[in-house]
Amino acid sequence: MIGGDATGMSAASQARRMRGPDELEIVAFERGRFSSYSACGIPYWVGGDVTGRDRLIARTPEEHRARDIDLRMRTEVLEIDVEKQRVRARDLGSGAESWTPYDQLVIATGARPVHPSLPGAHARGVHGVQTLEDGQALLDTLAATEGRRAVVVGAGYIGVEMAEALLTRGYEVTVVNRGAEPMATLDADMGRLVHDAMEGMGIAMVNGAEVTEIRTDGEGRVRAVATADAEYPADVVVLGIGVQPETTLAERAGLPLGGAGGLLTDLAMRVRGHENVWAGGDCVEVLDLVSGRERHIPLGTHANKHGQIIGTNIGGGYATFPGVVGTAVSKVCALEIARTGLREKDARRAGLQFETVTIESTSRAGYYPDAAPMTVKMLAERRTGRLLGVQIVGREGAGKRVDIAAVALTAGMTVEQMTTLDLGYAPPFSPVWDPVLVAARKAVGAVRRGGA
Template structure:
């Protein structure tokens, strides 16, 4: 084992993780301080850097033709900016007292220690793999990294059968179900929730359910997968192991049914990849993510920062820490971390929980709190749900849109918005996201001066229609 040190008087920044948060931090720190002042060493265990994990379902489904289209900056481009980026190298230990990390070359197994003056932890998230029999069988895939996406595509190409089961119906599960349909697979989604998209209230999730069935996807809700079945089911384990492809997935099982599968995709979600941080004794929150201050510095540490999918963030509506693994946040975290590491000043105040997705041409958006979120933090609320259209009703192409809005009882403060509709629905959630960030009431929202022309909106935008009804309900409840 070797030890890397001796920096000629320069400070050394070590970054663990080569995707959005880690390389944004490294790049911003480099802009702030040149190589004569700051040496930057970054470790990435995979084959790719600075890529869009959010784009993987669209690559798998064929909407994005080339894997490299998802890569924003290659390792060579980072190195050209004087960042010592070490690919296929996994950090296995953080020694806080000694100010160093131990890393292992994935190909050779060689280990070495690298000292640091400042450390950035951007280890991201890992797909949730339930603890059940057969989950590690060939043909079962989690999808979080480009390596994961490539492995899934390789399996899809080599699989003779055309039956796929997606376990879970969150963002990843729904998007992967659509991608598999586009690849010509017969798709069943097994979901333990009442409706798909648990980030929505069930009444809005039901709209997504109908759209998925319209695509030919079989939805099985209120059901939990208990095991993954392998082999052909009629031979011994020894005989199956000798067959070509023996031990591969053949079905998933629930308490009372089996669903045949030639490939299984785990769309249950992700959890923060904080095993290194936990072993080092760094503070973790209720969701398992690292806890930081407003400058993204790990709490209780002078020279350690963290960002991206391995951290928890403040929800500005509920006032509580939340785990929100999104690329938008990761890039912002990286900018904040890099600025502070580089000697500047920046903060990340928190989020309101905005996200958009789609199933075919159905757009799905949410921001703020769901009903159960409001109840969990003790907020009383009113809800309204309205039906409107994306454009003036008489203008060609107008399509239906459903908007649900939550407002705090008595005060009328906006708490959350969910939107499901066709073209033009999803990005309308940004109106609500800005209103939430500003702490607006639904009454104040009714006076927002939004753009109007028949090709873009009815004269009363659907979000404002919902705000009017919510304001009226709040007023009625206050009498």
């Protein structure tokens, strides 16, 4: 196993459940200091919602070793020799290198943060947030910094989550985003709702701005983030620009990559054209069940499923991963943000004709205390009425409603079929017509008017 986090150690653990140590020797390499941890929880650790680093660790190296998995920490794989079925690794402590043979290889190298090629990008006080080490380094900087001005570069999931974390810690937060609106995973009209809500929380939003330089003081410490026409003072900078598949080793080994740079696999998570090489997690591309195209979607949910499937197959069983519909949910303070399926531009790129509707509703019956507003946007295919995508922005009770749409997308349902779904109802939980079903009803009308 190359990689000791979600996919790698899920695969190792599942294979061990199926095969004993006398039948299967398992060696895992991890270049970091931690195994099996939740990177998704780092913003909440930084913000103080999670009280300590160890709460993000699902299983320690010692616990893996107790299950007869030879997990070698602080050991980086430098080369994959596919022809001779071996990998070359270096112990980062001693510097010693050695070759290890394999019968089955699992590549679980994850993703790497996009790091801009800008002056000052590696200055003191500039942080990416991808690993537990990254989170600890940021916390150390915050503890040692007297100033209270933070700039977040990027407004995707990590960007908005880190903006919340820094705001919670009492920082004056500015988000500099090159897109027209935050959350490019949403259509711009829904992203605007996020923009307005973040500004209402006291976060300064700067959209349509490309960072040109991170400026430093005489000691090499960050002091400001510069764009073409402005400068934003900063005592700490967090990069939330996104991630790319970490496939450097795979590319050098001649393994097949997709358009986004991720490894290509079959349904069993076997690397295409290689019977004994497997891959999963943030380093692979997966099939989008709605568009029929392959996409890079780095999420811990997929990574753990990939590991289970790979481990089952290596252990002598049989399992497959059919694909995804692109479901994701996040929040910034009290605002919940969710999406599944296709955005408008995704549908156009796939050659689909569609109708869109947007409705406003509440999380509970309007007369029930604390009913919170939400906006639901729905895309449906013209003529067929097939559901294509849903986006939801709202307060408490909004985000997880996207799961209704995720199931409908996976089942290939039409918006008309959705209107008859037997969803749970009581005034504390929902209006009589759930907001997702209200959107579906409106979409039915739009499809009919469009000539279905």
